[in-house]
Amino acid sequence: MNNEVWLKVLQKIADEEEIPFSLVxxxxxEKLQQWGESSGAVSLQRSQAGAGRVFKVxxxxxxxxxxxxLDPNIDVNALSSxxxxxxxxxxxxxxxxxxxxxxxxxxxAIGDNVFVNEVNVSDVSKSIxxxxxxxxxxxxxxxxxxxxLLVENxxxxxxxxxxxxxxxxxxxxxxxxxxxxxxxxxxxxxxAGIILFPDYDAVGISNFANLLDDIPNAKLFWIPDWKxxxxxxxxxxxxxxxxxxxxxENLWNHFKENGFxxxxxxxxxxxxxxxxxxxxQEAILI
Numbered sequence: 330m331n332n333e334v335w336l337k338v339l340q341k342i343a344d345e346e347e348i349p350f351s352l353v354x355x356x357x358x359e360k361l362q363q364w365g366e367s368s369g370a371v372s373l374q375r376s377q378a379g380a381g382r383v384f385k386v387x388x389x390x391x392x393x394x395x396x397x398x399l400d401p402n403i404d405v406n407a408l409s410s411x412x413x414x415x416x417x418x419x420x421x422x423x424x425x426x427x428x429x430x431x432x433x434x435x436x437x438a439i440g441d442n443v444f445v446n447e448v449n450v451s452d453v454s455k456s457i458x459x460x461x462x463x464x465x466x467x468x469x470x471x472x473x474x475x476x477x478l479l480v481e482n483x484x485x486x487x488x489x490x491x492x493x494x495x496x497x498x499x500x501x502x503x504x505x506x507x508x509x510x511x512x513x514x515x516x517x518x519x520x521a522g523i524i525l526f527p528d529y530d531a532v533g534i535s536n537f538a539n540l541l542d543d544i545p546n547a548k549l550f551w552i553p554d555w556k557x558x559x560x561x562x563x564x565x566x567x568x569x570x571x572x573x574x575x576x577x578e579n580l581w582n583h584f585k586e587n588g589f590x591x592x593x594x595x596x597x598x599x600x601x602x603x604x605x606x607x608x609x610q611e612a613i614l615i
Contacts, residue, residue, distance in 0.1 A: 332399060334354055334356060334357055334575070335357055335360065335399070336396065336399050338354065339395055339396050340396060342361075342384060342386060342392060343386070343389060343392045343393060343396060344508075345506075345508070345509055345539065346385070346386045346389075346508075347384060347385040347386065347509060348383065348384055349376070349382070349384075349542070350384060351381060351579065351587070352538070352576070352579050353579075354579060364395075365384065365387075368388075368395075369388055370386070370392050371385065371386055371387060372384075372387050373385075376542055431463045431465045432463070432464045432508065432510055432511065433461045433462070433463050433464075434461060434464065434501050434503060435459050435460075435461055435483075435501070435502045436450070436454075436459060436460055436461065436500060436501045436502070437454045437458075437460075437489065437499070437500050438451040438453070438454040438460075438475075438498070439489065439492055439496050439500060440496070440497035440498070443475045443498060443499065444473065444474065445462075445471050445473050445499070446471055446472055450499065459486070464510060464514045465510070466510060468514055470515075470517030470518035470519065472518070472519045473498065473518070473519065473520050473521075474521060475497045475498025475499060475520065475521055476497065476498035476499075476520055476521045476522040476524060477501060477515075477523045477524065478492070478496065478498060478499070478500045478524045478526060478550065479501050479503050479507070479523070479524065479525045479527075480500060480502055480503070480610065481502075481503065481505055481526070481528055481536075481610055482502075482528070482609070482610055482611060483502050483504075484611050484614070485500075485526070485610060485611065485613070486500055491613045498520065498521065498522075499520075505532070506532070507525075507540055512540060512542075512543040512544070513543065515540075515543065516543050516544065522548065523544050523546075523547045524547070524550050525537050525547060525548070525550065526549075526610055527549075527610065528567075528607070528608065528610050529552075529559065529597060529601070529607060529608040529610070530568070530573060530577075530607035530609070531568075531573040531580060531607070532576070533610075534577070534580050534594070534598070537549055537590075537594075538580060538583070541590055549591055549594060551593055552612065552613045555597065555608065556596075556600065558608060558612045558615070559597075559600055559604065559606055559608045560604065562608060562612045563601075563604060563606025563607060564606060564607060564608070564609070565605050567606070567609070568605055577598075577601065577602075580598070581598055581602065584598070
């Protein structure tokens, strides 16, 4: 088995805290299950959503140590977890900056009289430009009669001209990865609807698959002319970046086996496979 594949899987599960069984490369599944059980670091469990199984972190510290032991010279700046960066630099996750109690998500309200609980966030957004929602593992959910639109890149929070004219609610910037903490918090919230607008690549589609495990009625946001933009502005290098290609094929096989949650998603993934291109969400601003 390729140690690079093993390392990437460990990095992903350390970052996500759990990943669907079907999204783990077949060459790694058995090893992950055996190593996870023997070390007490990871367990294979039935998904709380009731569909399928997931590999879930039991002891993150053991996973982190395994990652660093596999690559002592790892580029610490490329690590997504602050705990991993601390471990790589200091050989101890408790040294320096550790995982913070809170995650803060920048938001803007779209439309008038959008309330979060009793706070008029429309007025807040107009007054100071944006607001932040603090989330920790035990945070209570919020109540909002509007919808929630999650965007992957900050540029789409800065420039909202792409938002459909009829949308009322909140745009939230999640910075590239829908963490398990954020998804768990969303399950406790009440919105008129939850819409994910990711990059049209393997990471973005994976985030949608993870979100559906927690929010089965979540929807994908579609660029109105995505087919033309994929052909014109899509990038072949995106598919070659990191483990995008293998992740994409795992997702394709997963949806082929279990059904696509959105018929348009099947069209997108078919086009990506045919053209070898993926599309960043900023294309909607062109």
